Amino acid sequence: MSYTPRLSVSLVWLLAFGLAALNLRAPIVVIGPVLEPIMGALNIGAGAASLLTTGMILCFGLLSPFAPRLSARLGLDRAIAVALVAVALGSVLRGVELFPVMLVGTLIAGLGIAFGNVFMPSLVKRDRADRLGQTMGLYTVVMGIGATLAAGTAVPLLQASGHWSTPIRLWAGFAIVAALCWLWLAFRRPVTPQAGGPVRMTALFKSPVAWMLTIFMGMQSLGFYTLQTWMPSVAISAGVSSTMAGNMVSLLNLVSIPASYVIARIAARMHHHSLLVLGMCLLIATGLSGILLAPTLSPALWAILLGAGQGGCFSFALTMIVLRTHKAQHAAMLSGMSQSVGYLLAASGPLLFGALKGATGGWEVSMGLLLVLLGVQTVAGLMVGRPRLVALREGS
Missing domain, CATH: 1.20.1250.20 (MFS general substrate transporter like domains)
Structure with missing residues (x-):
């Protein structure tokens, strides 16, 4: 009943x-x-x-x-x-x-x-x-x-x-x-008081796990929004048709949707996530390298790889916010910290990418920077993938 x-x-x-x-x-x-x-x-x-x-x-x-x-x-x-x-x-x-x-x-x-x-x-x-x-x-x-x-x-x-x-x-x-x-x-549900004493956001600054997740999400956001802004221009300058260059962005976004769902399901069932992170970052690295070294060989494949890797990394970061915290209050704090840095980096990424192109006359240095930052993201992700929780003390 x-x-x-x-x-x-x-x-x-x-x-x-x-x-x-x-x-x-x-x-x-x-x-x-x-x-x-x-x-x-x-x-x-x-x-x-x-x-x-x-x-x-x-x-x-x-x-x-x-x-x-x-x-x-x-x-x-x-x-x-x-x-x-x-x-x-x-x-x-x-x-x-x-x-x-x-x-x-x-x-x-x-x-x-x-x-x-x-x-x-x-x-x-x-x-x-x-x-x-x-x-x-x-x-x-x-x-x-x-x-x-x-x-x-x-x-x-x-x-x-x-x-x-x-x-x-x-x-x-x-x-x-x-x-x-x-x-x-x-207003139909009663307000549930928080268990334990209050915890300040600054308490997260002492947590290596919180910082690694923040760096991971920041690098992922920077890479994603930079590609959303500049990938068509990079592809067109390398000889890809304007129609295909536009389709690459659509394909990236389309593939990222199922990838995000699959990775969230997989991550929730795993205890140690480092190999999962490595696989997703390798997909992104392959896609970026393809655009840099052989853009006209298979632009659709490069976009698919980028969509799978980027969508998976975004979903992984959000899932780790939940998995790496003890309480809902702590998850909100970690979400605030990681997304704050992530979106600030996301706002700066396209500007820096375009500025480097203007300074060098080509896209090679800009694409190289994305690969270097992807390396930083990979290292941070490997650290987040280790089964450790964000440790916060009540009243800290």
């Missing part, structure tokens, strides 16, 4: 979880495909327009460390609800045809997504520790689907409606639904 109520609660939880995950990537990418029409409508230059995209990534890096404090004060469910309300409000403001309003909306939505990114692994640690691999895999897949749909439908929606704000407003609608769902859920 108790099976049906439990099933109902589980389905509601999964629906709320999926809605939250869907809205943690789509608002980031929906602006990019319609940026040119926005610039024309608002009469702004490329520098100002770039704030509508890079502003979010900077929010992730600068504001993520403050998220655990909010969840400690409000409780995790209500903190997620507040984060999604911010995403919804910011998304609505981004659909207003006034640049200052759009910029404020970008920052508000960026705040919400930054906090949501931190809270989700903590939520899995608290509620689904017995199905960790399945749930983290679902999380990364839904985020990937959201990003793919937002990017892929933006231009068709603009063309069908005749206005650039249509795709932005559509995703604002999804954000509003997610926020309402979490508000309903959060």
